[in-house]
Amino acid sequence: MIEQIQCRKCLAIKAVAEFSKGRAVCKVCSNEKNRKYRSENREQIKQKNRKYYAENREQIKQKKRKYYAENREQINEYHRKYKAENREQINERKRKYKAANREQIKEQERKYKAENREEINEYQRKYYAENREQIKQKKRKYYAENREEINQQTLIRSLDPAKLAELKTKLEKL
Numbered sequence: 001m002i003e004q005i006q007c008r009k010c011l012a013i014k015a016v017a018e019f020s021k022g023r024a025v026c027k028v029c030s031n032e033k034n035r036k037y038r039s040e041n042r043e044q045i046k047q048k049n050r051k052y053y054a055e056n057r058e059q060i061k062q063k064k065r066k067y068y069a070e071n072r073e074q075i076n077e078y079h080r081k082y083k084a085e086n087r088e089q090i091n092e093r094k095r096k097y098k099a100a101n102r103e104q105i106k107e108q109e110r111k112y113k114a115e116n117r118e119e120i121n122e123y124q125r126k127y128y129a130e131n132r133e134q135i136k137q138k139k140r141k142y143y144a145e146n147r148e149e150i151n152q153q154t155l156i157r158s159l160d161p162a163k164l165a166e167l168k169t170k171l172e173k174l
Helices: 027-040 042-055 057-070 072-085 087-100 102-115 117-130 132-145 147-158 161-173
Strands: 004-006 013-015
Touching (some): 027 042, 042 057, 057 072, 072 087, 132 147
Antiparallel strands (some): 004 013
């Protein structure tokens, strides 16, 4: 026989499993009370959490590192699954961020390239040496597919701007 208790707040008679151990208020009422408290005292809770984190920073970091080390596979699997299921939302968020922070991102890239010029050049030289044939094949394929467009662009660049303007006017008259 399942024991039943009456909740002191909502006065409903519920199974023992619907109460926290040693409590006279059911979990539903308790959750409601906690939600209300958190919404009314949001700033005090944030302040208290910040203070706690500042005082216990190292222990918190150590605990997180330990948890990650023990559960690395499950965490990585969760992230893979989340990314697969939410690919569109993630990409949309990235597009919005990039659009809103375009100048900041460009500045970070310029700074990184300036500070790491030698490493970048070394990486590119190494990559080209290891993948020379694939790069040449891609270039050949690109030029074969875009030969006409490339020839037109080359022709336009080689023309004198004055002659080009004259040619445009003649074509417009036809």
